[in-house]
Amino acid sequence: xxxxxxxxxxxxxxxxxxGRPRLLSEVAGGDPVALLFSRGWWCPKEQRHLREVTALQxxxxxxxxxxxxxxxxxxxxxxxxxxxxxxxxxxLSDPKRRWLKQLDLLEESDTVxxxxxxxxxxxxxxxxxxxxxxxxxxxxxxxxxxxxQDMRAISRAVREDFRR
Amino acid sequence: xxxxxxxxxxxxxxxxxxxxxxGPGRRFMVDERCLDGAPIARAYAHVCALPDAAAxxxxxxxEIQQVRRAALAWWIPxxxxxxxxxxxxxxxxxxxxxxITVTRTPVAWxxxxxxxIFPGTVVRTDLFSVVAPPAGPVIERYAGVAxxxxxx
Numbered sequence: 118x119x120x121x122x123x124x125x126x127x128x129x130x131x132x133x134x135x136g137r138p139r140l141l142s143e144v145a146g147g148d149p150v151a152l153l154f155s156r157g158w159w160c161p162k163e164q165r166h167l168r169e170v171t172a173l174q175x176x177x178x179x180x181x182x183x184x185x186x187x188x189x190x191x192x193x194x195x196x197x198x199x200x201x202x203x204x205x206x207x208x209l210s211d212p213k214r215r216w217l218k219q220l221d222l223l224e225e226s227d228t229v230x231x232x233x234x235x236x237x238x239x240x241x242x243x244x245x246x247x248x249x250x251x252x253x254x255x256x257x258x259x260x261x262x263x264x265x266q267d268m269r270a271i272s273r274a275v276r277e278d279f280r281r
Numbered sequence: 282x283x284x285x286x287x288x289x290x291x292x293x294x295x296x297x298x299x300x301x302x303x304g305p306g307r308r309f310m311v312d313e314r315c316l317d318g319a320p321i322a323r324a325y326a327h328v329c330a331l332p333d334a335a336a337x338x339x340x341x342x343x344e345i346q347q348v349r350r351a352a353l354a355w356w357i358p359x360x361x362x363x364x365x366x367x368x369x370x371x372x373x374x375x376x377x378x379x380x381i382t383v384t385r386t387p388v389a390w391x392x393x394x395x396x397x398i399f400p401g402t403v404v405r406t407d408l409f410s411v412v413a414p415p416a417g418p419v420i421e422r423y424a425g426v427a428x429x430x431x432x433x
Contacts, residue, residue: 135358137413144416147432174418178350181419181433196358205353205418242433276433 134195134208149271239267288431309370312430318410329395330379351394366412371427
């Protein structure tokens with residue numbers, strides 16, 4: 118599956134952290150999206166990075182943009198982790214690794230959990246990929262500034278009144 | 282009340298009952314999706330609003346932003362499968378008149394963050410339909426529609 122800039126990201130159908138079935142397009146709700154594939158709650162790198170993303174939610178909440186995290190954790194575990202880091206955005210749960218296989222995002226070096234390879238996508242509201250970040254090495258992940266720049270670029274492209 | 286913006290529907294509350302459209306009591310605008318689908322019979326609506334026209338706070342006040350954050354963070358997860366829908370109650374382009382949380386069964390209404398602004402009244406109702414809860418983290422309103430309704 119092509120997951121490069123300009124491609125349309127598949128409309129994931131997964132339960133959220135409360136167990137409700139969701140579509141990625143529905144969660145996007147017409148806004149730009151930071152889509153983060155995460156190993157899971159146990160990984161110190163994920164804990165650190167998602168705390169940084171959570172700090173950024175105070176900007177997303179007023180800027181008409183979305184944050185979505187996907188992991189193999191069950192909804193119950195995601196809900197607890199989400200509460201623990203103080204997140205107010207949506208987690209999507211894929212414990213059966215259904216989309217992991219289709220997206221070819223297996224973290225091959227973790228032979229215990231078989232999680233998602235940490236990968237981030239910034240998406241237009243129609244799920245067109247703006248940028249891709251390979252976060253296998255921590256420094257490959259998007260920083261807060263990377264996400265700001267991407268949300269600015271996408272918003273400029275899709276909001277007709279961004280520049281007057 | 283002025284013409285309804287796209288994405289808004291109207292209901293009224295007289296202190297004990299809810300009425301679709303322009304019934305008796307105070308009029309509010311709600312997320313239209315809450316009244317748009319197959320209604321859930323005998324649902325429980327926790328109406329955190331008052332019929333008194335003086336009960337209004339600006340949506341942009343910090344306390345109104347904070348209760349929306351609380352709804353996203355823990356109120357909606359706490360409700361689980363009991364949740365039918367949630368909507369704030371808009372009075373106009375800037376006025377917050379309250380909020381309604383609709384559930385299939387009785388829940389911990391004493392935990393409702395919206396009751397920190399205006400006290401809650403439990404009303405049995407057939408008006409509301411199931412709406413997927415807001416995804417977050419957006420708490421801003423879209424073009425003046427009652428949060429979490431609307432979109433660009």
